[in-house]
Amino acid sequence: MTATIGELTLDTIHQMDVNDGLKDLPESSIDLIIADPPYGINYRSGSRKRKFTTIRNDDTIMADWLTDAHRVLKDGGALYCYTRWDVYAEWYNRISQHFTIKNCIIWHKNGGGMGDLRGAYSPAHEFLIYAVKGRHILKGKRISDVWQVPRDPGATYVHPTQKPVKLAEMIIEKSSEPVDIVLVPFCGSGGDCVAAKKLGRRFIAFDVEQQYIDAANGRLAEAA
Amino acid sequence: MTATIGELTLDTIHQMDVNDGLKDLPESSIDLIIADPPYGINYRSGSRKRKFTTIRNDDTIMADWLTDAHRVLKDGGALYCYTRWDVYAEWYNRISQHFTIKNCIIWHKNGGGMGDLRGAYSPAHEFLIYAVKGRHILKGKRISDVWQVPRDPGATYVHPTQKPVKLAEMIIEKSSEPVDIVLVPFCGSGGDCVAAKKLGRRFIAFDVEQQYIDAANGRLAEAA
DNA sequence: ATGTCGTTTGAATCCCGCA
């Protein structure tokens, strides 16, 4: 027998658009949401050998899902949403329409990025907006809002904007308990699901691209 | 003989409102601007022993000065403006109306802050928006957009929101050359002026509070 | 120099009383 919420099986990556997927989830059924949406900047992997195609739905800020995300999240639950300094203003405004934003966590990654080599500083961070519905208490001892976590080695990337599993582990440990249900609206490389599995949480994930779902399922199988 | 630009003497902290002060400066007369405006958050110095009064003009986002700041800055000059994650969206939008924003630098400070001790992460960073007029080239070797610099020890504070001189030194070295003129619209503790003086730049600074001007002049004299 | 322990502090936020 497989556990489900609404119509959807748990611990599964569903090949669905977020907006459709969220419609199938009941109100207040989710403990934690970890979202790594398309940043809305038409991202193209900058590496020489164009390993990936352009990300779908990445030309405009896509934030409709936030309404349903708020609905399905339990009172006292948390939302973590990755973003970047140049689109932060948009995301900040949209998220704060539904949630209470508590922190902007800095993911301080090692190494540098490319970009304008002479007229800009080397990009070494991304943002992680931490927001809550009602009152959410963080577990364990108090930690700072700057997280130094190295990137995954480039060769191991299965997705162009892959985040380290370590980040997802930190989020899950601070903001959920075992057996809690973690919603992953944009599954991508599946790192959030891997972390949930490792830490004994259940998850429900969505992605539209079958190739990434396959890659993520591969990583989940390895983590078993 | 004292050097001046417009009606104002150089290497001096003028007891003036920024908007009035900037009116006295000619177009394209400034090489670099370092701004630490009131964030618009009604900050009350949170320490036990209320050493400082509240900050003037901190009840609203005050951004009129940006228009004149753009006018007085040379083409190819840079603006650095401190802000914080919860008002960043406002400042980002206003600055980008006049300048091209190139980076959001993270000042990663040591220690933590107070705040919501159980429901939020410990605040350990502030933002520094780096923006340009035209094409600005950073000097020296490429560095990252995360700057780890310890705070000044609290006991040495002469202003409630004092920034380390080290930060100003980094800004000045990356974005100006000797003898260049640095504009400091909100002088505060005078750290930016001290850095300019140490590095052989000239400066022109404004502040409305005579007590902070006196304190800043004290620090300048020490740095001599 | 290295280690332990006690003290201090932070661009807070919560929460209560009062208007």
Added chain:
DNA sequence: CTGCGGGATTCAAACGACA
């Protein structure tokens, strides 16, 4: 009931004193 204002509070990192 909402809005404002001031006091109380809390933790980990940094610092200083001392062994």
